[in-house]
Amino acid sequence: DAGVTQSPTHLIKTRGQQVTLRCSPKSGHDTVSWYQQALGQGPQFIFQYYEEEERQRGNFPDRFSGHQFPNYSSELNVNALLLGDSALYLCASSWGQGLGAFFGQGTRLTVV
Amino acid sequence: GESVGLHLPTLSVQEGDNSIINCAYSNSASDYFIWYKQESGKGPQFIIDIRSNMDKRQGQRVTVLLNKTVKHLSLQIAATQPGDSAVYFCAEIATGGGADGLTFGKGTHLIIQP
Numbered sequence: 001d002a003g004v005t006q007s008p009t010h011l012i013k014t015r016g017q018q019v020t021l022r023c024s025p026k027s028g029h030d031t032v033s034w035y036q037q038a039l040g041q042g043p044q045f046i047f048q049y050y051e052e053e054e055r056q057r058g059n060f061p062d063r064f065s066g067h068q069f070p071n072y073s074s075e076l077n078v079n080a081l082l083l084g085d086s087a088l089y090l091c092a093s094s095w096g097q098g099l100g101a102f103f104g105q106g107t108r109l110t111v112v
Numbered sequence: 113g114e115s116v117g118l119h120l121p122t123l124s125v126q127e128g129d130n131s132i133i134n135c136a137y138s139n140s141a142s143d144y145f146i147w148y149k150q151e152s153g154k155g156p157q158f159i160i161d162i163r164s165n166m167d168k169r170q171g172q173r174v175t176v177l178l179n180k181t182v183k184h185l186s187l188q189i190a191a192t193q194p195g196d197s198a199v200y201f202c203a204e205i206a207t208g209g210g211a212d213g214l215t216f217g218k219g220t221h222l223i224i225q226p
Binding site for chain 1: 153154155157158203213214215216217
């Protein structure tokens with residue numbers, strides 16, 4: 001049974017560019033949440049997708065957007081990248097907007 | 113804003129000893145708490161959770177204690193092993209308002225001395 005999978009594992013982008021990160025939830029899960037983790041900090045909630053809609057959003061600008069597909073997988077898009085967007089981006093899945101989220105290994109994004 | 117925080121950034125213990133990692137939270141609406149373990153280069157790994165209607169929950173070698181009066185949470189790890197070395201985060205969520213993201217503290221780095 002595959003857990004939460006994310007791709008790519010590492011990514012380097014130039015300031016001003018756009019990036020798309022991908023997540024497949026754990027089998028049986030239908031809810032995907034995205035988190036940003038800066039170095040030495042705890043993860044910060046970006047947003048959550050359930051039934052293909054954004055249900056909750058943290059304190060992140062509109063440059064951060066997402067999508068959930070009918071198979072429950074999800075994408076995180078970040079436009080107009082800033083150096084401060086460099087972080088580990090984590091995807092977590094759960095069932096029915098549920099609790100106790102299971103995390104993927106993350107995508108390490110470096111903006112230069 | 114309200115947030116979850118940890119008392120110590122680093123905790124060093126001898127192999128075989130018990131470890132206690134503490135966490136303070138300030139959101140009185142929080143009713144569900146989770147402890148995560150994060151090893152270098154990996155995502156957070158679920159360890160144990162507890163709901164606000166409980167004050168203690170035990171797992172395999174781990175115990176979580178919740179004191180709602182002082183808004184304090186702790187994780188006890190028995191007979192600490194080298195593989196327990198990691199950063200430990202507490203996270204909280206207020207479930208009453210519907211779907212909410214987890215709020216994480218900054219983490220405690222647990223170091224196991226041989």
